[in-house]
Amino acid sequence: MSQTDKKHHQGEAKLNPSSNKVNITKEMPVVVYQPDSRLRHPILLFTEMWQDLLSSRELAWQLIKRDIQAQYRQSVLGIIWAFIPPLIAAAGLTFLRKTGVFNIGETDIPYPVFVVFSMTLWQTFTQTLTGVSGASRTAKGMLMKLRVPPEAFVISQLGQILFNFAIQLIPIIFFFIWFRVSVTWSLLLAPVAFIHLLMFATAIGLFVGPFSCLYGDVNKVMSFITRFWLFVTPIIYPVPKESIWAIIVKINPVTPLIVTTRELATTGVISQPLGFWIASIVSILGVLLGWIFYRLAMPFIVERA
Template sequence: MGRDLFASRELAWRLMVRDISAQYRQSFLGFLWAVIPAVVLAATFTFAKNGGVVNIGNTDIPYPAYVMFSMTLWQTFVESLLGPIQAVAAAKAMVAKISFPREALVIAKLGEVFFNFGVKLILIIGLFIWFQIPVTWNLILAPVALIHLIILGTSIGMFLAPASALYQDFSKGITLATSFWLFLTPVVYPVPTDGVFGSIVKLNPVTPLLVTTRELATTGVISNSQGFWIASLIGIFGLLIAWVIYRLAMPYVVERISS
């Protein structure tokens, strides 16, 4: 596994450059698509909040900045989850005809996730300047929490990638599941403190990772360090297990595709 991972670096780089170029080449708005969903969601919920349609509650930073920042983190998680699934599905022909380290497909998508977040980082810096959000020394730890969030998403995506390559139902179901999952994650509202819904949100493994990343970048105070480390361990061990399953399953996927 280690040898294949090391051997896949050059191919992964070429695939990443190709995918990023294709993603933005035929788009009029180009890189703006990386930040448009966060801006639209923030505008919608800010309008609803100010109009009294929804009662969001108090947030640590101005609400529009809260939603836009949280949405960029959520987008990054979803991209890391869908990346392996999309990579394997798109490379069916190449997988069936050419022998190469399959890890290259996942690494290429991981590189694309980090590239897209770099684009989103422009929006985040603009939010800090526009809303005058204070910066603390804990900001330097926020990338570590973000990496843990990406690891969790990649572990889920890598686990589902082989089955998704064979059955389109998985891809459609995952798209539907992530849409529902968004509202179980404190992206547009603070973490609930009580009730059944609050318990569900707290059990969501994305919650402590996303919230900790947001807190380290804004207030500098971590509200649930225990939950963060539990979710991080789930993501890390989940990635190792998913990697093994991915390697064991891909030969069968190739056989089914080739037949």
């Protein structure tokens, strides 16, 4: 079924962070469903998507505040947990490298900075993937009761992830200063590559999310995939130059996104420009197609639930 027309009054939902409840301030909309596919009316579909994206800002903001407060409310260390994992990983890998147990060759920047920065980027990538896919489950529960823009739940997850990343930048800046890592003007362009990395993870999450609402095995499969994905991404080692492993690492679409972000923030020399632009185009198209799929799939997920 497809949603093709909205009549009468538009309902407005607001989330109360303290009580985790949604208050209805106006009458709920009367929605008419028809059997024809909404893809037959692309202009109407994109108009609805854009309007709902704009109208979801307030609800998304309320969800962001609620989730961040709930995340650190009953935690003794609070926001420190945001950057403990990459610091522990960097300390352990640096120790193994100095003792000769783990030999990965030379890196362009001091290895502790290399690992901390790379692990933070990877952690943000995986959090975006799992967070956006999990937004479908959250949206399903609320869409069963209320007519609210499903995009609000995706935006709220992205907002929470960006907040955590901002906290994780604190130890990274400290490492840059401590190890005297020089930066160039290209640092200003690093956020562009970082946004493309988040867009790639968001695209995957938008496609996977509706399936995870129907099949519990999807989350387990994605967990195994991300674990293996870590080892074929140059996070704890530089990009290999030769061998079959080097080919596998280079065809990994996440490799040019993470490597370019890291290079723009440090040396300023981009080693994989072609791969970066290909991965960026795939990320942009993936978000657009994933948004359409997410938009069309959620009504069926709610109906089946």
